[in-house]
Amino acid sequence: MVHGATKRGSPLSLSRTWLRTTTAVVVALAALVVSPAQMGRSEPAADNRFLVTAATASMGISVQRVSADGTLIRVPGSPFPTGFGVLSLTVSADGSTVFVPHILEPAVSGYRLDRSGRLHKIPGAYQRFSGPPTAAQLTPDGKHLFVVVGGVPGHVESFAVSSSGALRPTGAPHVAVHGLSTIGQAAIDPDGRFLRVLTYVGNTMSSYAIGANGHLTPRGVSTVGPGPVAPAFSPDGRFLYTSDELTFSLSGFEVSDDGSLSRTPGSPYPTGGIPHGAIVTPDGKRLYVPNAIGVGTSVAGFRIHHDGRLTPLPHSPYPMPLGSLPGQIALHPDGRHMYVVDVATVRSTSSQVHTYVINADGSLRPSGAAPVDTGLLITDGPVVALTTVGGR
Template identity: 30%
Template sequence: MRAPENPFDRVRVGRVKPSERTCIGMGLRFLCFLASSLLLLFLFSCSSGSSPSGTGFLYVATQGDSTVTPFTIDLSTGHLSANGQGAASGSTPSAMVLSSSGKALFVANKGDNTITSYAINSDGTLATGSSTQCSTGVSPVNMATDSSGKFLFVTYLGSQLDPNQPSAICVFSISNTGLTQASVVTFAVPSPGPSGVAVTPDAKFLYVSNRFDNSVTQYHVDDSGNLTSFASYPAETTPAGMALVTAKNNTFLYVANSGSNTVSGYVVCLAVNSFCANADGTLVSTGSTFSVQLGPVAMAASSDGAFLFVVDQQSNQVSQLKIAGGSGVLSANAPANQKRQKSSAEANHVGTFRIK
C-alpha cells in the first residue's frame, strides 16, 4: 500500500519578485504568494471540490491598489492562471473569508473600516462588490463564518487606550452577499484587543483571542447573533490567529501567540468525553504548547484535521505541524518549516489562507 503523501512533499520555494508567483504545494491544495510593484499579496482563499482533479479558484487581495484579483488553479498541478479582471475593495484590505456555500467572498478593509461583499460567478470571477460598515469599531483584522453561512463575525482591533478608536466584535447576518448587522460588542479602554476569531460549526460558540491582555474569550451566540461572554482563558503573549479543527471526533482550538512564538492547543467541549464534563463549549488545555518560528500570526488546517500550518511572519516561514487526533497535541511534521524568501516589496505582510 502506498504511504500517505506528506502535504509538503512537493514544495517549490523561490524569491518572490514583481509579477512572479511562488507556490507551496499542500497535498492537493496550494498556497501561493504574489508580489506586485507596490505590495505583496498578504491574504487569499481557495475554493474547490473534494476531487484532486479539476479547477479551483484563488483570490488575492493587494493593499497597494485595494484590489481583489481572481485566479484559477489546476488542482492536479497547482498551476495558476489569471481569471478576469480584479475587483475594487475598500482601503487596505486586511482579512478575507468565503461563505460556506462558496458563492460569496467577504473582505475586511482596515483602512476605511468596511466589509466588501462579492458574488462569485460560476467561472470564479467576481461581481462588483458592495460595502457594509459596522456601527462602531476601528481596524477590522479577522473574520469567521459558521458552516451554515448564517453569520459573519468580524473582530475590530481598535486601540488599547484611545476611546476614539474603539475595539469591537461585530456580527452580521448573511443573505447571499448581503450583510445586515445583527449585534455588536464594544470594549471600553483599556481594550483587550480582539484579534483572532473562530466559531463552532453550529454557530453556538465564538472564540476571540485578545492581543492586548493575552487571553481568549468564549462567547455564547444566540439565534439572533447576540453575543454573551461566558468565560475567559489565559493565553501566551500576544495571541493572534486561531484555527478550529475537527480530528477523530474531537474538536480543537489552536491559537498562534505572536509574542511568544508558540501555538497553544485547547479541547473544545462540544460533547461529554474523557476531556469534557459538559458539552458547553468550554476550553480545556491539551497540556501542550508547541514552539514555532518567529511571529506566528495565522493558521490553517488540512481538511482531514491531520495537519496544522502556521504562518510565521517575522521569520518568513510556514511551520508544519501534525495533530494527534485523540489528544490534540502538536508535533513537528518533517521538514518542520519551509523558508519563503522575500523581496523588498513584501514589507512584512503575511499570507493567510483557508483550505477546503
C-alpha cells in the same frame, strides 16, 4: 456585548511593535493612495492538496504541495505575483478559486488554482476600492464575496461571484463597520448566515445577517478583548473565538439560533503569549492558537468543552523553534499533521512553515521534517489555507 435569548444545545514589546508597525504603515500608504478523532484511519493519497499562503510585505502568494505523507514541496513558479499588502486570503470550498485584497493599490484580485498548484489570474476578478481593503470572505456556497474596506468608520462591500470567478458588484448598500476598522478582519459563520467583522483598534465585533443577493443587515455589536484578530469558528458554528493580542488571551462566544453572541464560561482564556490565528479541529473538540511572541514562541492547545469553555491540553503551550514567530495554523485532514506558518522567521530571509505531529492526547511534537521557506515576507493576518482542488 449582544446577548442571545435562545442558546443552541525589552524584546517582546519591540518585536511586536515592529510587526504591527509594518502593517500600519502599509495601510496608511493605501489610504493616501483534520481532526484527532480521525487518527488511525487511512486516507487515499491526494496530489491536488495545497498549502496556500499570502503576504503583507511582499507581492506574492506561496503554494506548497502537500504530499501523501504530509511533507511540503514548493510548487514551481511559487510565489505567484499579486498586489502588495495582503492581510487576508479566502478560498472557495472546492479549492479552485482564491481571492486576496491588497491594500496598496487598493484592490481585490481573484485567481484560479489548478491541480498542479499554479495560480492564474481570473478575467473580471479584479476590483478597485476607495480605501484599503483589509479583509475578504467568500460565503460557503462561493456565490458572494464580502470585502471590508478600512476607514473611520470602515464599511463592507458585497460582490456576486460568477461560475468563472469573475466579480460583479451586487448593488446592495454598503454597511458601516462599528469603530475604527483600519485593520478590520472578518469571518462568516459556517452555515453562511452571518458575517462578523473585528476592529483591532475599537475592540468590537460587528455582526451582519447575510440576505439574498448579498444584502447585509446589521445585527449588533459585541465587545471583545483589546487587539482582536482572526475570528475562528467551531465547525458546527456553535462557538466563536477571537485572538486578543493585547491581553495574551482568547475571547470565547456561544452563537445563538438568531446569530447573537454570549460569552462562554471563563472567557477570556490565557494563551501564554500574543495569540494570532486560532483554528478548531474538524471534530470541534480542540483548539490551537500560535503565540507569535511570549515566554518563548509557541502553539497553545485547548480542549473545547460542551459549553465552549477552554482548558489547556497536556503540556500546553508547545514550544516553537528559536527564531520563529508563529502566526497561522493549518490542519491536515488526516488529523495527524499540523502546519505552523511564521509571521516572520528571524533565521531566514522569508517566513517558514513548520510541520508538527498531533499526538493522541492532542499534544504536539515536531515531525522531524525541515522547515520550508514560503518565499514571502510578513505573513500577518488570516492569510493561510490548506485546500484540495476539487474539494476532496
